[in-house]
Amino acid sequence: MRLLVAGGGLAGLVAAARALELGASVTVLEKGDRPGGSFVYSSGYIWSYRDLPTFRREAPGGDPDLQALVLGRLEEALSWLEASGGVILSRETGNPLTFGARFDPEPTAAALAGRVEKAGGQLLLRRALRRLLTAEDGRVRGAVVEGEGGRDEAAADAVILATGGFAANPELVRRHILRGPGRLLLRAHPWSAGEGFLAALAAGARPGPGLDEFYGRNLPAPPARFGPKLFVEVSQLYGRHAVAVNLRGERYADEGADWSETALVRATALQPRQRAWYLLDAAALRRRVRERSVGEMVEAARRVGGTVLRAGSLEELARRLGERGVPAERLLRTLREYNAAAEAGRAGELRPPRSGEAPVLGEPPFAAVEVAAAITHTIGGLAVDAGCRVLREGGEPVGGLYAAGVEAGGLSAGGYASGLAAALVLGMRSAETAVEEAG
The missing domain is CATH 3.50.50.60 (FAD/NAD(P)-binding domain)
Structure with missing residues (x-):
């Protein structure tokens, strides 16, 4: 045969x-x-x-x-x-x-x-x-x-x-x-x-x-540069600990929809320029995903040339993102609405809703990482x-x-x-x- x-x-x-x-x-x-x-x-x-x-x-x-x-x-x-x-x-x-x-x-x-x-x-x-x-x-x-x-x-x-x-x-x-x-x-x-x-x-x-549908990850957005052997290392696999906003300054998906974050990546793919920002506070940066901390994954993005912004307050973070084209006032409104719902235990009533744990974005310093959707396989x-x-x-x-x-x-x-x-x-x-x- x-x-x-x-x-x-x-x-x-x-x-x-x-x-x-x-x-x-x-x-x-x-x-x-x-x-x-x-x-x-x-x-x-x-x-x-x-x-x-x-x-x-x-x-x-x-x-x-x-x-x-x-x-x-x-x-x-x-x-x-x-x-x-x-x-x-x-x-x-x-x-x-x-x-x-x-x-x-x-x-x-x-x-x-x-x-x-x-x-x-x-x-x-x-x-x-x-x-x-x-x-x-x-x-x-x-x-x-x-x-x-x-x-x-x-x-x-x-x-x-x-x-x-x-x-x-x-x-x-x-x-x-x-x-x-x-x-x-x-x-x-x-x-x-x-x-x-x-x-x-x-x-x-x-x-x-x-x-x-596809399986993939959100990776550091260009100008980040890295070869295939770094695909796993630079993957930004912490959306459930972040607040994800698009280039319009709006939340666009349920960050905690699934354990693999596949739904979040697919949602990123449908955003303008297939990009988004992950917003984090100091508490989120200390969280761990398997063997690495969120802060270590953010550092991996910075190391390969990804855009990582840091700020001492949400107002400063919004201003810095505004310099990158994200509407600052809209972003601040998004974050205040999100924090208010998270503090009140009503994150599931947000649009889009937030499943599972909804951490308040409140402990400085803050960070923003620009990510882009990447496809691994169909x-x-x-x-x-x-x-x-x-x-x-x-x-x-x-x-x-x-x-x-x-x-x-x-x-x-x-x-x-x-x-x-x-x-x-x-x-x-x-x-x-x-x-x-x-x-």
């Missing part, structure tokens, strides 16, 4: 390694100059919610069959990854809602790539999928591949798409996520530009839910079933076509779930289904 895997990130490497174990002949096409995808830039946490009701609550728009698949197979998949050379850093996630493990991304990706090649698989770098080849009956029979020497056709009995969604395609992001002008910062490698998604649609596939993708078969509009599979990782849409629509767990579990499942159906 000849299997073509498009994409050499975690999902593609897992699919290739598992298919080789099952006796397939495997070729992996990686558009970039190295394997590993954005996994190598991540914190390495691979997790699931602890039970299906929690999964459904945290990602209510997601496909319950896919969610049950990830939940049911993650422990087995983590053990498989460790046995395949994955390097475990921790067997805890630090979140009572979840279970999983933390892997060291670079050596784990290297181990998987080595396993693929040692088992006889081909790992071809700088090879991009351009089009799927189909037979008269609509079954996928290979792909058109573009490399440095031009375009070639690669025949296959099945194709697994694991090209990582379309986060690095500004046009698709504008069309599906922003629904208008603007551009998100990219918190990932630059190769996931939607080739697999578009090729599947052209072959008759239908998209799954969540095309207008949430929506191709409609698939629990066997990772890509589906047509009528619900029947596109013969010979499978999807893994974030290429498979619908797992975490309406919320957030681990993209790395989708890569691992769906990578394994897509390989198993493809080999079984070809055999």
Whole structure:
């Protein structure tokens, strides 16, 4: 059985390694100059919610069959990854809602790539999928591949798409996520530009839910400059301890809407210039998020050239932001309304409301950090079933076509779930289904 895997990130490497174990002949096409995808830039946490009701609550728009698949197979998949050379850093996630493990991304990706090649698989770098080849009956029979020497056709009995969604395609992001002008910062490698998604649609596939959603973080806004290896370090993951205002000086979202702050990042993406300000007082700067304090995350933003303003009073902070174009009087009114509601325990009555803890912004000195929304990966993708078969509009599979990782849409629509767990579990499942159906 000849299997073509498009994409050499975690999902593609897992699919290739598992298919080789099952006796397939495997070729992996990686558009970039190295394997590993954005996994190598991540914190390495691979997790699931602890039970299906929690999964459904945290990602209510997601496909319950896919969610049950990830939940049911993650422990087995983590053990498989460790046995395949994955390097475990921790067997805890630090979140009572979840279970999983933390892997060291670079050596784990290297181990998987080595396993693929040692088992006889081909790992071809700088090879991009351009089009799927189909037979008269609509079954996928290979792909058109573009490399440095031009375009070639690669025949296959099945194709697994694991090209990582379309986060690095500004046009698709504008069309599906922003629904208008603007551009998100990219918190990932630059190769996931939607080739697999578009090729599947052209072959008759239908998209799954969540095309207008993404996972990402608010990062220090330009002129901050930093490379991919600092993506985790410079992420400004403390919105729940701040008051978030847009460039008009207005609160624009519920800062405490969810534990992951995914909703806050998505709301930032819809603000003018996809930017906002996080406003903090001294008490907030002392708070801790996992192993770091908020003050340390603010310092990371300043260190890479981000805009961090400090002031001894809210009036001074408003004046300094006014110098940056934020209407000072409106901002002061916003902060006074917020503080009054927080002090009275009525933050849930604000518009937008404030969920959970609503700290009063009152202890000087104060700080303001300019942030910009950044996309790590798309949430929506191709409609698939629990066997990772890509589906047509009528619900029947596109013969010979499978999807893994974030290429498979619908797992975490309406919320957030681990993209790395989708890569691992769906990578394994897509390989198993493809080999079984070809055999």
